[in-house]
Amino acid sequence: MYALREALAAFRRAPVLTGLSSAMVGLALYVVGLFGLATYNLRLALTSVEERVEIAVYLRDDARQSEIDLALTELAGIPEVRSVSFISKRDALERARADLPDFGELWGDLEVNPLPQSLEVELRPGSRDPEVVERVSQAAAAYAFVEDVRYGQDWVDKLFTLRRIGAATTAVLGSAFAVVAALIIGTALRIAIFARRDEIYVMRLVGAKGSFIRRPFLVEGAIAGLLGGLLAWALTYATYRGVYTYLFEVAWLPGEWIGLGLLAGGFFGAMSSALAIRRHLREV
Amino acid sequence: MIKLTNVSKEYPKRGYALRDVSFHLKKGQFAFFTGHSGSGKTTTMRLVHMAEKPTQGEVRVTGYSSESVTERGLWQVRRRVGYVFQDFRLLPGRTALENVAFVLEVTGTPRKAIVPIAQRLLAQVGLAPKAGAFVNELSGGEQQRVSIARALANDPFVLLADEPTGNLDERATRGILDLFWDINAKGMAVLMATHDLELIKRYPHARVFELDQGRLVYDSAPD
Ligand SMILES: Nc1ncnc2c1ncn2[C@@H]1O[C@H](COP(=O)(O)OP(=O)(O)OP(=O)(O)O)[C@@H](O)[C@H]1O
Ligand SMILES: [Mg+2]
Numbered sequence: 001m002y003a004l005r006e007a008l009a010a011f012r013r014a015p016v017l018t019g020l021s022s023a024m025v026g027l028a029l030y031v032v033g034l035f036g037l038a039t040y041n042l043r044l045a046l047t048s049v050e051e052r053v054e055i056a057v058y059l060r061d062d063a064r065q066s067e068i069d070l071a072l073t074e075l076a077g078i079p080e081v082r083s084v085s086f087i088s089k090r091d092a093l094e095r096a097r098a099d100l101p102d103f104g105e106l107w108g109d110l111e112v113n114p115l116p117q118s119l120e121v122e123l124r125p126g127s128r129d130p131e132v133v134e135r136v137s138q139a140a141a142a143y144a145f146v147e148d149v150r151y152g153q154d155w156v157d158k159l160f161t162l163r164r165i166g167a168a169t170t171a172v173l174g175s176a177f178a179v180v181a182a183l184i185i186g187t188a189l190r191i192a193i194f195a196r197r198d199e200i201y202v203m204r205l206v207g208a209k210g211s212f213i214r215r216p217f218l219v220e221g222a223i224a225g226l227l228g229g230l231l232a233w234a235l236t237y238a239t240y241r242g243v244y245t246y247l248f249e250v251a252w253l254p255g256e257w258i259g260l261g262l263l264a265g266g267f268f269g270a271m272s273s274a275l276a277i278r279r280h281l282r283e284v
Numbered sequence: 285m286i287k288l289t290n291v292s293k294e295y296p297k298r299g300y301a302l303r304d305v306s307f308h309l310k311k312g313q314f315a316f317f318t319g320h321s322g323s324g325k326t327t328t329m330r331l332v333h334m335a336e337k338p339t340q341g342e343v344r345v346t347g348y349s350s351e352s353v354t355e356r357g358l359w360q361v362r363r364r365v366g367y368v369f370q371d372f373r374l375l376p377g378r379t380a381l382e383n384v385a386f387v388l389e390v391t392g393t394p395r396k397a398i399v400p401i402a403q404r405l406l407a408q409v410g411l412a413p414k415a416g417a418f419v420n421e422l423s424g425g426e427q428q429r430v431s432i433a434r435a436l437a438n439d440p441f442v443l444l445a446d447e448p449t450g451n452l453d454e455r456a457t458r459g460i461l462d463l464f465w466d467i468n469a470k471g472m473a474v475l476m477a478t479h480d481l482e483l484i485k486r487y488p489h490a491r492v493f494e495l496d497q498g499r500l501v502y503d504s505a506p507d
Contacts, residue, residue: 002389198375199386205373206438207362208390210355 006216007223010192018224021188025228026235028181029265032174033236036257039170041250046163055121055137055151061089063117063145071143072119078136080127085120089113116147130157178268185224186272189217193280200280210281217277218270225269229262285311285473286332286442291341293327293498301327303498304341308507309475309491311441314468316484317477319495325477328495329444332475334361346441363391366435366443370450372427374419380406380430381415387437405433409463425456432463442473449478457483 011018057075059068068086076084087095092115121136137149193200203213236253243250286309293302302324309315317325330336331343334353343350346364348357374383384402393401406415409429419427428448435443445464449457461483468474478484484492494502 198373202373202375202386202434203390205362205367206387206391206434207359207364209359209392212390212392 002212003215003219007219010196010216010220011223014192014195017188017191018220021184022224022227023231024184025181025224025265025269026231028177028184029228029232029261030235031177032181033232033253033261034239035170035174035177036253036261037236037240037250039166040253040257042166043163044251046159046166054123055133055140055149057119057121057140057146058116058148058150059118060145060147061116067143067145068117068119071140071146075119075121075136075140078139080123080132081136082122082124084122087118087120089115089117092117130160178264181225181228181265182268182272185221185228185269186276188224189221189273189276190280192220193217193277197280204281213281214274214277217273221269221271221273221276222266223269224273225265225267226262228269229265232265233258233262285309285313285346286475287342287344288328288331289342289344291331291338291343293324293331293336294339300498302331302338302495305495305498305500306341307493307500307503309442309473312468312471312473313491314465314474314487314489315476315491315493316487317475317493317495318479318481318484319501321479322497323495324498325495326446327498329367329446329475329477332442332444333365333367334358363438364440364442366432366438366440368428368431368435368443368445368448370447372424372431374427374430374434376419379416379418380411380422380426380433383419383430384433384437387434391438401437402433405436406430408436409433410459423456424451425453425459428452428456428460429463432460432467436467440472442475443467445474445476447477447479449480449483461487 057071072084072086075081090113093113096115119140121140123132123136133151137151140146141149200213240250240252287307289306291302291305292300294300305324305328317328319325327336331338331350332345334343334345334348334350337350345361348361353361375386378386381399381402384405385398388398388401389395403412403415406412406429409432411426411429411433414422414426417426419430422430428451432443432448443464449460452460457480464474464476465487484490492502492504493500
């Protein structure tokens with residue numbers, strides 16, 4: 001209670017300093033927010049691309065239906081496989097017609113159907129990584145009546161590389177700017193501590209508890225961090241609206257990310273002020 | 285009460301501020317600490333206040349030993365040992381009452397009790413009429429009284445006074461000393477550092493310690 005009162009009094013005593021530091025923290029966290037937004041949308045995009053990661057197993061025309069049925073059951077029995085469906089030659093042709101209507105006449109003119117029959121293997125979400133794809137493909141290729149197995153090797157690899165780069169960039173830049181925000185709060189708190197050094201001196205002189213001396217500054221740091229977080233939220237949301245309205249469709253961050261961001265802001269604020277006050281108490 | 289056993293204090297590069305000092309200040313004693321500038325008077329007081337740890341030897345204050353005191357013990361010691369300075373060290377921009385109340389507030393006195401206790405303490409040092417005056421509106425002697433009231437806030441068993449009259453004139457000095465003897469008469473020990481040998485001579489009942497270059501060279505009442 002005393003701590004909260006003191007922290008609020010500190011804001012009243014130095015509104016410019018506190019406002020500026022919160023604004024700077026807000027800008028730093030805004031960068032984190034933008035990266036969060038970008039990562040989140042990249043992730044959504046990749047997930048939707050990943051849904052299409054499937055393995056096409058092309059079968060020879062002379063494969064017997066019983067063999068195909070057996071392969072189908074066996075492949076479906078692999079734990080990472082969600083479903084296997086059989087695409088007959090006619091299905092393939094229908095699809096080609098639907099997908100590529102511009103070639104309509106061409107399809108009509110065909111006397112024999114050139115498209116192979118195939119099995120389409122769909123993997124479970126979370127199992128769509130290069131290693132699993134490779135393993136399932138090899139299992140399919142082992143059947144004698146299998147002509148070819150396609151899954152876009154490079155493509156799967158690239159997808160995963162992209163994903164890793166995205167995550168790493170966000171982690172590195174996000175933490176860099178989070179550190180910047182923490183440093184700003186720490187500096188502001190050192191100024192606040194300096195402004196109250198006489199009070200701190202007397203408190204120590206007469207035997208106030210260390211935690212009692214520290215708490216108002218922790219609360220102040222946490223509030224500065226939270227305010228910065230709220231500002232960053234507002235700025236990020238404004239950016240999101242702008243991009244959505246004028247450029248292209250993007251998704252807004254999930255609530256947990258925002259909550260986590262605000263919590264992190266408050267936490268970093270409290271942590272950096274804890275460091276500042278700890279250093280001050282050691283020095284005097 | 286307060287017991288120093290073979291205490292030395294060495295500052296890096298500056299050498300020894302105190303060397304092998306031992307004494308035992310008993311409950312309710314009044315003692316002067318004298319000696320040249322730099323002889324170690326302030327250092328001794330800071331050791332008793334546990335603001336510093338001795339380099340060698342042991343400082344015991346009530347139940348606490350410098351060798352084993354915990355964080356919690358430190359603030360207990362600081363509450364039981366009042367400290368008064370030559371330059372008062374009051375909070376500027378606050379009134380006399382607020383300066384005393386601040387100490388009560390930060391050491392956990394219940395809110396409702398704070399103002400009455402602060403008023404009683406100011407009355408005890410003869411400053412009740414000036415309770416609402418800001419620190420910079422008070423004379424040196426009055427400021428020193430505020431700082432004494434502040435030091436008494438947590439009902440200490442000893443009052444450390446480091447040249448408390450160094451900035452005061454003759455009359456104000458006598459007033460402060462009278463106040464110390466009043467406080468001492470109620471059972472509180474007083475340990476006062478001063479250069480002023482004339483002043484010491486006026487109080488023949490007091491115990492006198494003399495320091496010289498960090499050594500205790502005279503004790504008027506050794507055990
Ligand atoms: N924090 C410190 N760091 C280094 N040296 C110190 C420190 N405090 C005191 N000293 C040294 O210790 C010695 C004793 O100092 P102290 O302040 O105890 O003397 P004093 O008797 O109080 O002197 P004065 O009458 O001038 O107040 C001095 O030589 C001083 O320079
Ligand atoms: Mg001194």
